[in-house]
Amino acid sequence: MxxxxxxxxxxxxxxxxxxxxxxxxxxxxxxxxxxxxxxxxxxxxxxxxxxxxxxxxxxxxxxxxxxxxxxxxxxxxxxxxxxxxxxxxxxxxxxxxxxxxxxxxxxxxxxxxxxxxxxxxxxxxxxxxxxxxxxxxxxxxxxxxxxxxxxxxxxxxxxxxxxxxxxxxxxxxxxxxxxxxxxxxxxxxxxxxxxxxxxxxxxxxxxxxxxxxxxxxxxxxxxxxxxxxxxxxxxxxxxxxxxxxxxxxxxxxxxxxxxxxxxxxxxxxxxxxxxxxxxxxxxxxxxxxxxxxVRKELPELPLVRRDRFVEEYGVPAYDAGVLTEEKFMGDYFEAVCASLSARTKDQFKAASNWMMGEVLRVLRDTKIPIGEFRVSPKNLAGLLNLIADGTVSGTLAKEVFEAMLESDTPPREIVEAKGLMQVRDEGAIEKIVETVIAENVEQVQKYLDGKEQVFGFLVGQAMRASKGKANPKLLNETLRRKLESLHTAQRPG
Amino acid sequence: MSVTVQDVEHVAALARLSFTPDEKERLVRQLNRILDFMEKLKELDTTKVEPLSHVIELSSVFREDTVEPSYPPEEILKNAPDRTEKFFKVPKVIR
Known part of the structure; x- marks a missing residue:
């Protein structure tokens, strides 16, 4: 034993x-x-x-x-x-x-x-x-x-x-x-x-x-x-x-x-x-x-850099660990952050999420090191900027990213060429919402009867109708407003 | 300190050499003569002398990290006792 x-x-x-x-x-x-x-x-x-x-x-x-x-x-x-x-x-x-x-x-x-x-x-x-x-x-x-x-x-x-x-x-x-x-x-x-x-x-x-x-x-x-x-x-x-x-x-x-x-x-x-x-x-x-x-020329070492990432960029310790795993990865992340138009912790976190999600997935799938990654930090930052200012939705941003993998083109050009710009035109969104309401009478009635969960379903329908391009905030607000007015109209008395 | 047949056999094994009993005896005698001479040198007081690893009073001779052409493989393999087209060939060293 x-x-x-x-x-x-x-x-x-x-x-x-x-x-x-x-x-x-x-x-x-x-x-x-x-x-x-x-x-x-x-x-x-x-x-x-x-x-x-x-x-x-x-x-x-x-x-x-x-x-x-x-x-x-x-x-x-x-x-x-x-x-x-x-x-x-x-x-x-x-x-x-x-x-x-x-x-x-x-x-x-x-x-x-x-x-x-x-x-x-x-x-x-x-x-x-x-x-x-x-x-x-x-x-x-x-x-x-x-x-x-x-x-x-x-x-x-x-x-x-x-x-x-x-x-x-x-x-x-x-x-x-x-x-x-x-x-x-x-x-x-x-x-x-x-x-x-x-x-x-x-x-x-x-x-x-x-x-x-x-x-x-x-x-x-x-x-x-x-x-x-x-x-x-x-x-x-x-x-x-x-x-x-x-x-x-x-x-x-x-x-x-x-x-x-x-x-x-x-x-x-x-x-x-x-x-x-x-x-x-x-x-x-x-x-x-x-x-x-030689001492003066030493690069920042992994653990020190990890602590600094937590401190300076406000990313969780785990994320900081992944981002500093390889020197090039950390360099890339910092280059992305440097090119963000809004240097806020929310944006740094968004940059970190994209690196940990999309970028790492591509590197894993294609088995290429970060040093040879096709998309430049500047262009990835450009994409994050477009998401932040509402030009492109988070969902469509992934489509833009896929196109960036093909050729390291500035994301704004891709968005324009493919017409992926978010729809922020209130008139257009109103039209979409009206169509969705008209086509989903039964669901709308459920909502009006107090079934709040149906709202999510209707948002989904409207988003799909806009091919994912509607500005989510605007879409939400418009749908809510339209439904409220229906509610008022139906109220007895 | 003196060298024994066992010492000679040990060093011979490390050097992958094999000797006849006569040769071993001769090596024992020769090595002991060398050690006797070391005993003579020991008579000198060296307590205040730093151990010497190099006789030339120079240090830090470097070459820069640049690549020069190597020799053609044919030249490199020329003196090989046995070879294949590209490799040196030796008896199998592991099972």
């Missing part, structure tokens, strides 16, 4: 993020994804004898950026080290990484739970390193190796073992993804491997202060898999302890098809990386001027 409530999990994550530099970290080959195998390779990233790596300035710049965004201390001097291990996709036989003196240390990242509570997760360190190549095991009897990815710059963000549950790990990973994409240093795509995550997991009885033996779980290539793999591993460890067993320190590979974590290799030799300082690369010196310049 597993009494899992008696245990608590202790989780730390190691997140690898591929940096969006143009060229590799130590040579000038492109970092472009999806090229022909072994076509973005030179003697340096192939690890030929006698070549010398030279550090890409932007890789350092990006590392400083993420370090500052996670409140780390940026080392004025850091050095590279060789991490030695044998694998076919690592042609040099070592990975250039940082070990004893990484570029960033001791930071923190804020996470937010679904109920709005927040806490911070400690960052132990962030270091720079190079990616390995790609081994392909499943298309031939042999292992095939593509070196293209070899030398693509990575940062590894190592968290403190502050995560107490798979869901907290998920929220942390989400926060990291948001930060690196906001900073523009990584595209955050877990499925394509530009963001990767390994976890160190152990369990202990509640109240116990000593850490249990940990295992490392790898190959969790989606957010969903991270949560599922951690749940699996925590349950497995508790099961082992409850049946009197001991946890072996080992590396497990998550198998998303079978929903199991499979032991990869014994730790005994695997972690003997024999690090030593990389003699081919000089120490990296970062002065205060550089750090301060």
């Amino acid at each position: 597993v009494a899992s409530n008696d245990y608590e999990a202790v989780i730390g994550l190691e997140v690898h993020a591929q940096l969006l530099t143009e060229s590799k970290v130590f040579c000038s080959c492109t970092t472009k994804f999806g090229s022909e195998p072994n076509s973005n390779v030179c003697p340096i990233c192939l690890g030929m004898p006698g070549v010398l790596p030279v550090l890409n300035r932007n890789a350092v710049e990006f590392a400083i950026r993420v370090g500052l965004a996670t409140h780390c201390t940026i080392a004025h001097r850091s050095i590279f080290a060789r991490k030695n291990y044998f694998y076919p996709d690592l042609p040099k036989g070592y990975q250039i990484s940082q070990y004893e003196e990484p570029i960033c240390t001791r930071g923190a990242v804020g996470i937010e739970w679904e109920n709005g509570t927040r806490n911070t997760i400690g960052i132990t360190r962030i270091h720079m390193e190079e990616d390995a190549g790609k081994s392909i095991h499943d298309i031939s009897a042999d292992t095939l190796v593509d070196i293209n990815r070899c030398g693509v710059p990575l940062i590894e963000i190592v968290s403190e073992p502050d995560l107490g549950s798979p869901h907290e790990a998920y929220l942390y990973l989400h926060a990291i993804r948001q930060i690196v994409t906001y900073l523009g240093i990584c595209d955050g795509n877990m499925e394509e491997g530009s963001l990767r995550c390994d976890a160190n997991v152990s369990v202990r009885r509640k109240g116990e202060t000593k850490l249990g033996t940990k295992t490392e779980v790898k190959n969790m290539n989606s957010f969903r898999n991270v949560e599922r793999a951690l749940e699996y591993e925590i349950k497995r460890q508790i099961g082992v302890l409850e049946s009197g067993g001991r946890i072996l320190q080992e590396t497990l590979l998550w198998d998303a098809n079978q929903n199991v974590a499979v032991s990869m290799r014994s730790k005994e030799e695997a972690h003997d990386y024999r690090y030593f300082p990389e003699p081919d690369l000089l120490p990296v010196v970062v002065d205060d001027a550089w750090i301060e310049r």
